[in-house]
Amino acid sequence: MNLTSDQQILWQHGFVKLNGTIVTTWAMMIAMGLGSKLVTRKLKTEGAISRWQGLLEIVVTGIEKQIQDVGLNQPKKYLSFLGTLFLFVALCSLCIVIPGFRPPTGSLSTTAALALCVFVAVPLFGVRGQGLTGYLRTYTEPTVIMLPFNIISELSRTLALAVRLFGNMMSGVMIVGILLTITPFLFPIVMTALGLLTGMVQAYIFSILAAVYIAAATQVHKQAVSKAPPSG
Amino acid sequence: MLIDWFTVGAQALNFLVLVWLLKRFLYKPILNAIDAREKGIAGQLADADAKKTEAEKEQTEFQAKNKAFDEQRTALLQKAAADAGAERGHLLDDARAEADKLRSDQAIALRNDRTRLGNEITRTAKDEVFAIARKTLTDLAGASLEERVGAVFTRRLGQMDAQAKETMAGALRAASEPALVASAFDLPAAQRATIQNALNETFSADVRLRFETAGDAICGIEFSSNGQKIGWSIEGYLTELDRKVDELLDAQPAPASSPSMAASQQKTEPAKPDPKTAPSKRPPVEVAVGAGAR
Numbered sequence: 400m401n402l403t404s405d406q407q408i409l410w411q412h413g414f415v416k417l418n419g420t421i422v423t424t425w426a427m428m429i430a431m432g433l434g435s436k437l438v439t440r441k442l443k444t445e446g447a448i449s450r451w452q453g454l455l456e457i458v459v460t461g462i463e464k465q466i467q468d469v470g471l472n473q474p475k476k477y478l479s480f481l482g483t484l485f486l487f488v489a490l491c492s493l494c495i496v497i498p499g500f501r502p503p504t505g506s507l508s509t510t511a512a513l514a515l516c517v518f519v520a521v522p523l524f525g526v527r528g529q530g531l532t533g534y535l536r537t538y539t540e541p542t543v544i545m546l547p548f549n550i551i552s553e554l555s556r557t558l559a560l561a562v563r564l565f566g567n568m569m570s571g572v573m574i575v576g577i578l579l580t581i582t583p584f585l586f587p588i589v590m591t592a593l594g595l596l597t598g599m600v601q602a603y604i605f606s607i608l609a610a611v612y613i614a615a616a617t618q619v620h621k622q623a624v625s626k627a628p629p630s631g
Numbered sequence: 632m633l634i635d636w637f638t639v640g641a642q643a644l645n646f647l648v649l650v651w652l653l654k655r656f657l658y659k660p661i662l663n664a665i666d667a668r669e670k671g672i673a674g675q676l677a678d679a680d681a682k683k684t685e686a687e688k689e690q691t692e693f694q695a696k697n698k699a700f701d702e703q704r705t706a707l708l709q710k711a712a713a714d715a716g717a718e719r720g721h722l723l724d725d726a727r728a729e730a731d732k733l734r735s736d737q738a739i740a741l742r743n744d745r746t747r748l749g750n751e752i753t754r755t756a757k758d759e760v761f762a763i764a765r766k767t768l769t770d771l772a773g774a775s776l777e778e779r780v781g782a783v784f785t786r787r788l789g790q791m792d793a794q795a796k797e798t799m800a801g802a803l804r805a806a807s808e809p810a811l812v813a814s815a816f817d818l819p820a821a822q823r824a825t826i827q828n829a830l831n832e833t834f835s836a837d838v839r840l841r842f843e844t845a846g847d848a849i850c851g852i853e854f855s856s857n858g859q860k861i862g863w864s865i866e867g868y869l870t871e872l873d874r875k876v877d878e879l880l881d882a883q884p885a886p887a888s889s890p891s892m893a894a895s896q897q898k899t900e901p902a903k904p905d906p907k908t909a910p911s912k913r914p915p916v917e918v919a920v921g922a923g924a925r
Contacts, residue, residue, distance in 0.1 A: 405635045420638055424645045432652040439660035444667035452664070459661045475662065479654040487649060503642065507633040512642035565633075 403506040403569065420506040427490060427503065458486070462606075469610040470618060477613060480520055484513065485606035488564065492598020495572060496591060502598075505568040507561065514561035517609045518553070525616030534616060560608060567601045745880060752876050753869050757850050760865055761816065780814070781822040784852050784863050785829040791861070800834045802859035809839035810856035817844050818852075830854070 407419030438451040448456070462482045466474035491502035503509040525534040538549040571594035578587045765776035772779075791799075803810060812818070812826060823842055830838040838856075845853075851864030 403633065405633075405638050414637060416635075416637060418635070418638060421641050421645070424642060428645060428649045428652065431649065432656055435653060435657035439656055439664075442660055442664040444664050445671050452661075455657065455661055456665060459658060460665065478658055478662075479650050482658060483646070483650045483653050486653065487646065506638065506642075508635045508638035509642045511634055512639045513646060515639065516643055516646055 403508070404501040404503065405506050405508050407501075419501060420503045420509055423501065424503045424509065427487065427494070431486065431490065462486075465607065466610055469607065470614040471610065477524065477610065480516075481606050481610050481613075484517075484609055485602050488513075488602035488605055489599055492568065492595060492602055495575075495594055495598065501572060502568055504564055504598075505572045507565040507569075510565040510568075511561040513564070513605070514557045517560060517612065518557040520609070521553075521612045521616045524613045528617035537616065556608075556612065560605060564601055564605050567597055571597060745877070748880075749873055749876065753873055756869055756872050757815070757865065760868065775819075777814075777816060777818055777822050780852055780863065781818065781825050784854075785825060787863060788829050788833045788861070791833070795861075796833065799856070799859050799861060800836070802857040803834055803836065803838055806857040809841040810854060811841050811843060812852065812854050813843045813845040814852040815845060815850055818842055826854075 404419030404423065408416055409419065409422060410417040435455070438449075438455055441449070442452055443449070459478070459482065462485060463474045463478055466477055466481055471477055488504055491504040494500050495502055504513075522534060525537070528534075538546050538553075540549075571590075575587050575590050575594060578590055761776060768774050768776050768779055810830075812823075818826070823840075827838070827840055830840065850866045850869060851862060853860055853862030853864070855861075
């Protein structure tokens with residue numbers, strides 16, 4: 400039994416290979432891009448709007464509000480990254496209701512890729528927010544002794560992000576697959592519904608944790624500056 | 632091995648492409664649409680606020696104009712009421728003055744009519760009295776009125792007291808022109824002669840006489856010289872007759888045009904005795920001698 404869709408090799412040429420994870424991800428990308436293009440093609444700026452436009456506005460403004468609630472005062476700067484994280488993971492979780500669909504987020508490679516993206520994005524946003532030295536100084540907070548611990552914390556939380564999402568998504572799919580062989584009737588449906596719930600929760604957790612990491616990286620220096628006595 | 636590093640790299644690349652796709656086709660259009668709608672709503676709210684402010688301003692102006700209009704209307708109404716009151720007073724005064732003038736004119740006309748009627752009655756009565764007396768004397772005594780008047784005048788001359796006679800004699804002596812004997816009717820030559828003789832005898836002188844028929848002026852016979860007069864007339868009778876006629880006229884009901892005045896006159900004036908039933912006071916025959924007295 401394949402644990403992940405990575406092992407479904409569709410095409411391979413040396414190191415380069417095309418597996419199920421990549422193909423489903425492309426399908427998800429095409430669906431999301433085309434859906435967005437179709438919905439935003441006829442946006443209305445006044446009067447009654449379409450239901451799809453209303454839904455997307457609710458989703459976008461909801462994500463924006465969540466980012467703002469985390470502490471990022473300019474949510475539009477982070478909306479593309481964090482919103483895409485949430486939408487991708489959430490849509491992958493929703494698609495488990497499709498029979499035979501194996502979500503890309505059930506692959507540790509995908510979750511590791513997402514966690515790596517967060518791992519890279521956090522210092523990028525931090526450097527953009529408070530400069531290179533300002534960001535690097537956060538690793539020595541509160542004292543220099545904490546530098547290795549901070550680095551370990553940065554790496555471990557990336558690993559935790561990847562494994563948490565992978566474990567939850569993969570376990571849900573695996574449980575449904577196992578139960579289908581034992582009790583092929585009602586119980587897998589209940590577990591699928593539960594998997595939908597946990598998938599949405601994991602999407603929210605993943606996005607919020609990424610936002611919290613970015614907020615921590617961009618605001619530590621500001622807090623230090625605000626605590627410093629006024630000069631001059 | 633759970634992690635395929637090529638897949639990791641590919642998925643990271645896929646994720647970045649997805650980020651760009653969603654940014655291009657989802658976030659930016661949606662956020663732009665939301666911003667445009669919010670801007671439109673803000674514009675509409677600002678427009679509504681501006682219109683509300685304008686409406687409140689216009690309402691304030693309208694209320695101020697309305698108040699000014701009410702005050703102006705009240706002032707105009709008061710002025711109109713005062714003007715109407717003053718005009719009413721003027722009209723009433725004018726009407727009252729007009730009524731007074733009409734009443735005065737009517738009273739004057741009535742008085743003139745009464746005077747003219749009295750004169751007419753007096754003249755007619757005098758003529759009738761003389762005619763009746765003449766006819767009565769002719770029928771009963773076979774004497775003419777002129778003859779009897781002359782006789783009475785002659786007798787009166789004889790009955791004059793000494794002082795009156797002396798006064799008249801002095802006047803005759805002082806007169807440069809002939810004395811005048813005026814009568815209401817033509818005196819026959821015989822009567823003229825009788826009167827001439829009586830005057831000559833009375834004043835013991837040849838009195839020069841000039842006879843005139845005075846018509847309406849004298850109600851009998853009158854002898855005058857140098858401002859002194861002596862005569863006989865029926866003026867007393869006529870005066871009495873005139874008084875009774877006045878009483879009759881006063882007893883007549885007022886004209887229909889002024890019933891209130893007639894009523895007031897009937898109320899205020901005492902009832903006059905009926906001239907037919909009341910005892911007639913026949914005045915004596917007037918014989919007057921004096922300067923200008925008749």
